[in-house]
Amino acid sequence: MLLNILKRVTIRNCSASNLLICQTNVESQSAPSFSGAFTKAFSQLSGMVKQGPRPLVICGPSGSGKSTLLKKLFKEFPETFGFSVSHTTRKPRPGEEDGVHYHFVSVEEMQAAIENGEFIETAVFSGNMYGTSKQAVENVQQQGKVCVLDIEIEGVKQVRNSDRLNPLLVFVNPPSIAELERRLRGRQTETEESLQKRLNTARVEIEYGSTPGNFDIVVHNSNLKQAYAALRDFIVRELETQQNQGINVSLTRVAMNED
Numbered sequence: 329m330l331l332n333i334l335k336r337v338t339i340r341n342c343s344a345s346n347l348l349i350c351q352t353n354v355e356s357q358s359a360p361s362f363s364g365a366f367t368k369a370f371s372q373l374s375g376m377v378k379q380g381p382r383p384l385v386i387c388g389p390s391g392s393g394k395s396t397l398l399k400k401l402f403k404e405f406p407e408t409f410g411f412s413v414s415h416t417t418r419k420p421r422p423g424e425e426d427g428v429h430y431h432f433v434s435v436e437e438m439q440a441a442i443e444n445g446e447f448i449e450t451a452v453f454s455g456n457m458y459g460t461s462k463q464a465v466e467n468v469q470q471q472g473k474v475c476v477l478d479i480e481i482e483g484v485k486q487v488r489n490s491d492r493l494n495p496l497l498v499f500v501n502p503p504s505i506a507e508l509e510r511r512l513r514g515r516q517t518e519t520e521e522s523l524q525k526r527l528n529t530a531r532v533e534i535e536y537g538s539t540p541g542n543f544d545i546v547v548h549n550s551n552l553k554q555a556y557a558a559l560r561d562f563i564v565r566e567l568e569t570q571q572n573q574g575i576n577v578s579l580t581r582v583a584m585n586e587d
């Protein structure tokens with residue numbers, strides 16, 4: 329009977345969301361005894377509950393280079409990482425696609441989703457709402473990939489101690505506010521008002537990011553090549569440690585052109 333009950337079991341996100349979703353079909357045969365059947369079924373089940381890799385949270389002032397670094401990481405390790413697609417109420421920039429870079433939603437839609445308990449964390453940044461939905465993280469974890477969250481510090485504070493995520497925390501530090509301004513102006517994505525708001529927030533973020541203990545690593549993004557090497561080496565080291573603990577994660581590399 330127990331085996332019949334267990335015939336199709338979906339174990340979903342038990343206590344930690346980095347448990348992969350597993351499904352099993354246990355044959356319903358005549359069981360030799362209740363305890364024997366129980367032991368067998370339980371060991372089959374527990375063997376199939378695989379723990380996924382820890383999510384990676386990347387944080388840093390707007391313009392510090394998070395997206396630039398992540399682009400390189402996804403390119404070098406195409407099978408390893410999956411991006412958690414956030415919700416935001418800000419308007420798309422040229423080239424940004426709904427459902428790829430963000431889920432672009434109205435304030436009303438965002439508020440309804442928050443009330444519906446759909447988010448792991450939310451924040452207001454530069455006058456717009458942002459949030460990581462449970463679904464966005466699950467979508468990546470179901471594929472057995474490292475879920476990457478690109479979020480600001482209020483979101484980091486909400487997820488840093490969560491058993492649910494148990495994330496690795498990376499802070500990307502710009503060389504200076506003046507250089508940050510230069511990069512943001514060069515990107516040509518902000519209005520003057522939005523740019524000033526981002527620069528004001530950056531001072532607080534840099535202070536929080538530079539405080540020992542708040543992040544697992546601070547990557548100084550002055551020279552892009554060196555910053556990327558520091559980020560990649562940290563992540564590879566962490567993922568190799570997780571592999572040694574029996575966590576299944578691909579670290580297949582693609583040769584990179586020097587760009």
Ligand SMILES: Nc1ncnc2c1ncn2[C@@H]1O[C@H](COP(=O)(O)OP(=O)(O)OP(=O)(O)O)[C@@H](O)[C@H]1O
Pocket residue numbers: 388389390391392393394395396397511512514515549550551552553555
């Ligand atoms: N080390 C670097 N040296 C010079 N320019 C850089 C460096 N890193 C990134 N940039 C440039 O700075 C600009 C901002 O970078 P990016 O968009 O990656 O920042 P971000 O942290 O993702 O910002 P946001 O949080 O607003 O999305 C881009 O134009 C990028 O090409």
Ligand SMILES: Nc1nc2c(ncn2[C@@H]2O[C@H](COP(=O)(O)O)[C@@H](O)[C@H]2O)c(=O)[nH]1
Pocket residue numbers: 386387388389390414415418449450451453458459460478479480481482483484
């Ligand atoms: N707390 C959250 N912060 C987020 C999320 N998605 C993005 N962000 C952060 O917002 C700022 C601005 O991003 P931009 O795309 O408008 O330049 C940046 O620091 C991102 O890291 C989220 O879901 N939650």
